[in-house]
Amino acid sequence: MAHSHPHAQHPAHGEGHYGHHDLEELRKFGFWIFLITDCILFSALFAVYIVLHGSTAGGPGPKEIFEMPGVIVETFILLTSSFTSGLAVLAMNAGSRKGLIGWLIVTILLGACFIGLEVTEFVKLAEEGHTISSSAFLSGFFTLVGTHGLHVSLGIFWISAVIIQLVRHGITPVTKRKVQITSLYWHFLDAVWIFVFTIVYLMGVM
Amino acid sequence: MAQHGNHAHGGHGGSEGGHGSLKEYVIGFAISIILTIIPILVAMKGWLEGTSAVVVLIGAAVLQFAVQLLFFMHLREEKGPRYNLMTLILGIVIAVTIVAGSIWIMAHNAMY
The missing domain is CATH 1.20.5 (Single alpha-helices involved in coiled-coils or other helix-helix interfaces)
Incomplete structure (x- = not known):
């Protein structure tokens, strides 16, 4: 972002030399602003969940229905995928397309495992009769955790699309920026999950 | 690429x-x-x-x-003006206000 205002900062630097690079930096910054707005969306869903988590309408509360072993496994899977998405960026910076694509595939596979475990959890809850319409607590729970799950699912499709572009075009300034913003997105989703895990699950069963 | x-680090304005x-x-x-x-x-x-x-x-x-x-x-x-950090702080302020404000106002809501 440093050269967005070349006249104020570096009058000597022409737009010609830095122009393209600036544009990619600006696009990355635009994505960063999206992440911040997404953060605000999640804060609203967290606020709803925290306010309503005691309103179980006579039904079971967090302590009765959460099964922690699966959730803990999910947490470590997502954390590891955040790490592998970082390794993908490192491979890209080293110029290794093979390494980049390999680590991206590991990342989406871990993401798919996470989603698989989450869907299994949701289906099990629904089979036991705990659905989104059972109580205000469960409405808040399914909305918050489900929104995060949808984000992860979208991320899986998105990274797959970037992999296809990498196979076809290689590492160019454009695909490079795309890998960097998907990586930012993925780290962000792990950060949101940390709060879901802590506030919804750990505090729920405490 | x-x-x-x-090798382009020297000229990078990159964040x-x-x-x-x-x-x-x-x-x-x-x-x-x-x-x-x-x-x-x-x-x-x-x-x-x-x-x-x-x-x-x-x-x-x-x-x-x-x-x-x-x-x-x-x-x-980040180099130069830290726009990423500034927008992040703005986002965190809004997020904390929404969460803490909701908890506080609902804790003092006699109707709820």
């Missing part, structure tokens, strides 16, 4: 990306694992109770959020 990543090292990612990953295990033990094994447990849990989550930002999202490596 490997050259772009390896995140391009500067991370394996060491940085491994340290971030290790700290994250520790900051995940501690809250699990606190909550599941009953190491702490009540307010102190909540403080440790929220503290560990906030620290791990910081680790993601610093070690994985490279927030420190």
Whole structure:
């Protein structure tokens, strides 16, 4: 972002030399602003969940229905995928397309495992009769955790699309920026999950 | 395009990306694992109770959020005006206001 205002900062630097690079930096910054707005969306869903988590309408509360072993496994899977998405960026910076694509595939596979475990959890809850319409607590729970799950699912499709572009075009300034913003997105989703895990699950069963 | 990543640093006005090292990612990953295990033990094994447990849990989550930002999202490596940091702070202020404000106002809502 440093050269967005070349006249104020570096009058000597022409737009010609830095122009393209600036544009990619600006696009990355635009994505960063999206992440911040997404953060605000999640804060609203967290606020709803925290306010309503005691309103179980006579039904079971967090302590009765959460099964922690699966959730803990999910947490470590997502954390590891955040790490592998970082390794993908490192491979890209080293110029290794093979390494980049390999680590991206590991990342989406871990993401798919996470989603698989989450869907299994949701289906099990629904089979036991705990659905989104059972109580205000469960409405808040399914909305918050489900929104995060949808984000992860979208991320899986998105990274797959970037992999296809990498196979076809290689590492160019454009695909490079795309890998960097998907990586930012993925780290962000792990950060949101940390709060879901802590506030919804750990505090729920405490 | 490997050259772009390896040799263009001097002229980069770049913020995140391009500067991370394996060491940085491994340290971030290790700290994250520790900051995940501690809250699990606190909550599941009953190491702490009540307010102190909540403080440790929220503290560990906030620290791990910081680790993601610093070690994985490279927030420190921004050069020039720190627009990323500024928008992040604005976002956090709004998020904390929504969450803390909702908790506070509903705790004092006689109708609820």
